[in-house]
Amino acid sequence: MPTPTVYRTALRGLERLHEGKVRDIYALDAATMLIVTTDRLSAFDVVLPDPIPDKGRVLNGISNFWFARTQHLVPNHLSGRELSSVIHDADERALLEGRAVIVRRLTALPIEAVVRGYLIGSGWKDYQASGAVCGIVLPPALPLAAQLPQPLFTPATKAKVGAHDENIPFGEVAALIGPELAAAVRDRALALYRFAADYAGRRGIIIADTKFEFGVDADGRLTLIDEVLTPDSSRFWPADSYRVGASPPSFDKQFVRDYLETLHWNKQPPGPRLPPEVIARTSEKYREAFARLTGKTSPRKGAHMSSQQNPADTEAAAAASSRDCSAAEIGAIAHLYRGEIYRSTVWRTRLDSTTNWAVVTTGIALSATFSSANASPLPMVLVGLIVTIFLLLEARRYRYFNIWRARARLLETDFYTPMLRGDPVLLNAHWSKLLARDLCQPRYHVSLARAAGRRLRRTYGWIFLIQALAYYGKLAIHPTPLQTASQLWERAAIGPIPGTVVVAAGVLFHLGWMIFGYVALRRDQHSWRQRQSLIAIG
Numbered sequence: 001m002p003t004p005t006v007y008r009t010a011l012r013g014l015e016r017l018h019e020g021k022v023r024d025i026y027a028l029d030a031a032t033m034l035i036v037t038t039d040r041l042s043a044f045d046v047v048l049p050d051p052i053p054d055k056g057r058v059l060n061g062i063s064n065f066w067f068a069r070t071q072h073l074v075p076n077h078l079s080g081r082e083l084s085s086v087i088h089d090a091d092e093r094a095l096l097e098g099r100a101v102i103v104r105r106l107t108a109l110p111i112e113a114v115v116r117g118y119l120i121g122s123g124w125k126d127y128q129a130s131g132a133v134c135g136i137v138l139p140p141a142l143p144l145a146a147q148l149p150q151p152l153f154t155p156a157t158k159a160k161v162g163a164h165d166e167n168i169p170f171g172e173v174a175a176l177i178g179p180e181l182a183a184a185v186r187d188r189a190l191a192l193y194r195f196a197a198d199y200a201g202r203r204g205i206i207i208a209d210t211k212f213e214f215g216v217d218a219d220g221r222l223t224l225i226d227e228v229l230t231p232d233s234s235r236f237w238p239a240d241s242y243r244v245g246a247s248p249p250s251f252d253k254q255f256v257r258d259y260l261e262t263l264h265w266n267k268q269p270p271g272p273r274l275p276p277e278v279i280a281r282t283s284e285k286y287r288e289a290f291a292r293l294t295g296k297t298s299p300r301k302g303a304h305m306s307s308q309q310n311p312a313d314t315e316a317a318a319a320a321s322s323r324d325c326s327a328a329e330i331g332a333i334a335h336l337y338r339g340e341i342y343r344s345t346v347w348r349t350r351l352d353s354t355t356n357w358a359v360v361t362t363g364i365a366l367s368a369t370f371s372s373a374n375a376s377p378l379p380m381v382l383v384g385l386i387v388t389i390f391l392l393l394e395a396r397r398y399r400y401f402n403i404w405r406a407r408a409r410l411l412e413t414d415f416y417t418p419m420l421r422g423d424p425v426l427l428n429a430h431w432s433k434l435l436a437r438d439l440c441q442p443r444y445h446v447s448l449a450r451a452a453g454r455r456l457r458r459t460y461g462w463i464f465l466i467q468a469l470a471y472y473g474k475l476a477i478h479p480t481p482l483q484t485a486s487q488l489w490e491r492a493a494i495g496p497i498p499g500t501v502v503v504a505a506g507v508l509f510h511l512g513w514m515i516f517g518y519v520a521l522r523r524d525q526h527s528w529r530q531r532q533s534l535i536a537i538g
Contacts, residue, residue: 006038006094007051021047022059022232028086028102031179034078036100037063037227041282043256049281054299057098058286061299063227065099066196073195074188077103077215080215094502098299106223109181111173112165113189115195116152118208120145122167123154129363134167143245145208152205153186153195156211175265184222185214191421194227198431206242207252210234218420231289251289255282279415297298325425341489347401351394355459373479378494380471381502384509387467391460395452399444406428406445410435412466453520461517469511475503 008019014026017033021042026034037060039051067076073333081102087093116123116133119142123133132138134154142148154171156165176181189212197207205348211233213226227233231252242248261276265271274282291297325333369375414431456464475491476482488498 001118003054003057003068005051005053006036006056006095006099007522008038009036009095011036011087012089021045022489031105032081032102032360033105033234034086034100034102036096036455038099039182041253041256042495043253043260043271045217046266046267046269046271047502048256048274048336050274052279052286055283057287057299058290059230060099060101062230062293065294065513066228067224069193069199070224070228071347073191074214074222074224075224076228077106079104081338091248092459103225104217104223107227108213108215109185111168111176111185112156112159113212113214114156114209115152115189115193115212116154116165116209117193118145118147118149118206118235118237119143119456120208123152123209135152135169145242145247146244151190151197153187154302161298181216185420188214188222188224192224192228194418197345200236200272200293201239203295204239206237206239206248208235208237208248209248231286251285251292253282253301253536255285256314263447271448274460325427329427330425332473333411337408338405344404344408344431347404349400350381350397351401354390354394358387358394358460358463361386362467366494369470369474370478377474377491380467380474381494381506384464384506386462387460391452391455392448394512395448398455399446399448402445402451403438403442407435407438433445450520450523453517453524456513457516457521461513464510464513468506 010016011026014028014034016024017023017027022035022040026036037056039050039053039055041050041052041055064078067078073237075327079102079491083093083096083102086098086102087096117480119127119133119138123528124144126133127138127142131140133148136154139149153170154168156167158165163366169188171181173185176182177185183275193207193210193211196210200207208228210229211481212224215223215225218225232252232254236251237248238251251303255272256278256323259274260267260272263272287297290299310417362383365379368379369377409537410431440483465529475488482488492499492502494502
């Protein structure tokens with residue numbers, strides 16, 4: 001039997017404290033309130049006249065799902081009381097099933113804790129204009145929808161109904177609520193985002209950005225309130241259709257916004273009516289987000305999760321996905337890390353040995369070339385070819401070194417870093433599965449060409465530069481400065497090979513390495529930008 005659509009509530013015997021764009025709030029007593037999530041939909045800060053079936057239950061179900069899973073990061077406002085304890089009328093309880101929660105009364109902080117993981121929306125416009133997002137400078141030339149190097153905390157003021165939120169610097173947040181509380185809000189918001197982004201990513205959803213709201217209780221304890229990580233408070237993208245450089249489709253009301261943009265509407269109340277197909281498609285998008293995140297087709301009736309409960313379905317999902325590392329597992333991973341560091345150090349030493357051979361060989365060629373006035377420049381030509389062989393040998397060794405280095409780096413960024421930040425260290429998260437697969441099926445993480453490009457940019461480019469300067473310097477000034485162009489060709493000639501051919505070949509040789517190094521760099525940059533998660537290897 002389909003659940004009733006709820007546009008507005010009027011509960012008997014309860015005082016309505018507030019009617020927002022989506023939620024109705026009722027007073028219960030001095031310590032608690034009832035929050036009802038309706039099926040209302042707002043677009044461009046205007047509440048539209050048509051409800052979206054099941055939207056309220058989906059939003060409430062997703063919020064409760066995250067509240068239950070993030071209690072280890074920050075407490076939330078759920079009271080633990082059952083709906084039946086305050087709503088005695090059976091018809092009203094049926095109306096509220098799956099869309100109402102009883103929460104503790106807290107002092108809400110006057111900011112929204114926005115976290116951005118990808119370059120989109122107002123952040124993209126800000127970046128295009130200034131090269132920064134909310135004053136945080138980013139690397140140049142990032143494309144639309146690119147993943148940011150690290151998630152950004154970009155707080156905003158809470159706007160009144162009909163107005164737009166305004167981004168503010170962190171210093172202003174500290175001035176509003178105090179530096180210690182501001183730092184706690186920032187750290188908890190970033191921890192929540194990282195935890196949720198990792199979880200959602202394994203279920204085919206990219207959380208591009210989101211906003212959290214916090215309050216404090218009578219003891220000043222920071223508490224997560226309102227809704228959390230829903231399609232209304234976050235930008236959800238399907239991972240299978242995500243492409244850098246394009247704005248991906250999303251699991252939210254963007255479908256409605258796109259329709260409204262086709263109308264001649266001034267974006268002022270009253271809002272236009274929506275066609276049935278737009279309503280149905282929007283409802284499907286919300287349900288799909290719920291199904292992907294929770295593994296269930298729809299919010300179950302009676303889903304009034306409390307802060308004291310972990311329902312069986314949530315426990316099962318948690319057991320099937322991620323869990324905290326035990327002390328023994330942390331110790332075992334620490335031993336693994338030491339082993340990867342040792343192996344990468346061994347191969348790093350081999351890299352250095354190859355580089356040393358190239359440097360010594362170049363030094364010998366320099367000595368031979370400038371040893372006397374009659375010395376030939378031929379050694380500087382030959383050393384270029386020998387150094388090329390060393391570069392290819394070192395690229396091969398780099399591919400081995402990169403296997404161990406990449407594993408160690410993955411452990412540093414996704415095992416040790418969360419531990420040092422105070423975030424949970426989860427086993428069976430994406431990073432641990434990626435590492436396990438790499439241990440069971442070792443593979444090269446970079447091609448020979450990309451490995452050669454990296455070594456060329458890091459070391460061999462300088463060796464080739466020295467070789468080129470020495471060779472052309474020998475031709476130009478040793479033993480005496482050139483007087484005519486014909487002298488250059490005479491000095492460059494090698495036996496029957498004309499000097500013009502030798503010089504042209506040398507120019508093409510060094511120009512070719514310059515082009516190769518640039519192309520390899522661009523391929524590396526493209527690969528880094530295409531990654532959909534910071535959790536990657538190689």
